Amino acid sequence: MAGRPTARRRGIPAGYIFLLPWFLGFFGLTLGPALASLALSFTNYDLIGTPGWVGLANYVRILTADSKVAESVRVTLLYVALSVPFKLGFALAIAMILNRGIAGLPLYRALFYLPSLLGASVAIATLWRTVFSGDGLLNKVLLQFGIHGPSWVSDPDTAIYTLVALSVWQFGSPMIIFLAGLRQLPRDIYEAASLDGATPWYQFWRITTPLLTPVIFFNLVVQTIDAFKAFTPAFIISGGTGGPINATLFYTLYLYQEAFGYLRMGYAAALAWLLVIAIAGVTALAFLSARRWVHYEA
Amino acid sequence: MKPSWPRSLLAHAVLCAASLVMLYPLLWMLASSFRPNSDIFTSISLWPDPFAPGAYRRGWSGLQVSFGTFFNNSLVIAVLAVIGNVTTCSLTAFAVTRLRFRGRDVFFALMLGTMMVPYQVTLIPQYILFLHLDWVNTALPLVVPKFLAVDAFFIFLLAQFFRGIPRELDEAAVMDGCSAWRIYWNIALPLALPALGTAAIFTFIFTWDDFFGPLVYLNDIETFTVQLGLRGFLDSSGTSDWGAMFAMAVLTLLPVLAFFLFFQRTLIQGIATTGLK
Structure with a gap:
């Protein structure tokens, strides 16, 4: 009879009543709309007329004929491939330093975390845009060292790196998860290893890293999915255009332009479904590869 | 496993330098919000001199709606x-x-x-x-x-x-x-x-x-x-009143900063246990 509260005597189990809001939300705002967008992706719906069936035409055009899709995929993949490793690298390095029993840990931890908390806001994106502009803060600082920097945000070769920097700047939250993971590692292994004369470098690669792989894996998956979905920084830094010359045209930004700029709802729905498939594919790959490199303690 | 003092000094040096680099843009924005517009793109210091809080008033009513x-x-x-x-x-x-x-x-x-x-x-x-x-x-x-x-x-x-x-x-x-x-x-x-x-x-x-x-x-x-x-x-962008924009940017960050100051422990624990942002 463990935990079997009443209500079931009266017909409808209490659980269903408790779940009523969620049922409404799940069917009305999640599952229903997801299926509707799948259906829309086979139409040319433009919000005004009635949707006309076009079969696979949207998908064919996305995959073969739309050069902006190709560019946005390139920009997005470059962003994911650069921002995630650097962010996690910084997070792990700083977490390792903080985990050495250093004085003032709570203060450092808080200071490093602050950017993660503020980074999603428009305020920080506008700050970034001014810091990396031609006469912005970064170039003023570089000038002190006699370096003349370019206009980072308006140069198509460098614009994407300002977005990568903004993402890496927010390494605080994975750092906190790494710190929590490092705390759990058994101390006695390190003591035994030190007695056996293992160098700190050896200990890092042979003990810490393997034991920490579940946490690394978690951070990797979460940050990768987040990076695929990033939108606000690119929108603010490029003024909504994805420029200069599409250099910051994230896939999500292109989707937004198609849907709400040109009202090509059917086409945008197809873009959204391809994004889902891409994210699911990357996640599945990560889980498959995890068998080879993630060590869960028996 | 307390580190010896030269190593811990090195660690503090690295951490302080990293925090400074990370927080510098934030503090610079705060300082710039108290600067006259003519100074914003010329000064890299964190101290607004002359001190000009007028940007907050201009920003508050800078758009057609307050x-x-x-x-x-x-x-x-x-x-x-x-x-x-x-x-x-x-x-x-x-x-x-x-x-x-x-x-x-x-x-x-x-x-x-x-x-x-x-x-x-x-x-x-x-x-x-x-x-x-x-x-x-x-x-x-x-x-x-x-x-x-x-x-x-x-x-x-x-x-x-x-x-x-x-x-x-x-x-x-x-x-x-x-x-x-x-x-x-x-x-x-x-x-x-x-x-x-x-x-x-x-x-x-x-x-x-x-x-x-x-x-x-x-x-x-x-x-x-x-x-x-x-x-x-x-x-x-025609106006380019950067001071007013920074002033309002600072104001929009204040509620989040307040939560950070008062509930820092709760926030950090929340991330550590659930993997939230």
């Missing part, structure tokens, strides 16, 4: 989102962890599944739905979903907490003839206050910072949130 309206709109949306998330996510989490009924585990799996789905995939039909309900340019599209437990992450966070409450408490309450509702209200919720607090704070911050939702649903300047208002400064 920034006070934007603050008001943002506050209403964020507070309603907190109420919605805390009530419906806790009801849902309580049901899937403490009650028994057919299909419970399937529902919980579906909730976890929705955490993986990017919002883009429901965006367009939701927009069409809200457009037909005539909810565009109101707060409803941003608030009503929170009352339907769509933020699965908070269900997950609260479920983790409810699981930790000893079963004996429920059983004793059932013996005493308590209904499921009474157990939820009188036993589970009071015990879960720390987790509810975490959910409330994160909901407030995420809603306050949200840009995409308001961008899609709010077009009338009277309904703008602070994030949209701030973007208004960038768009009216």
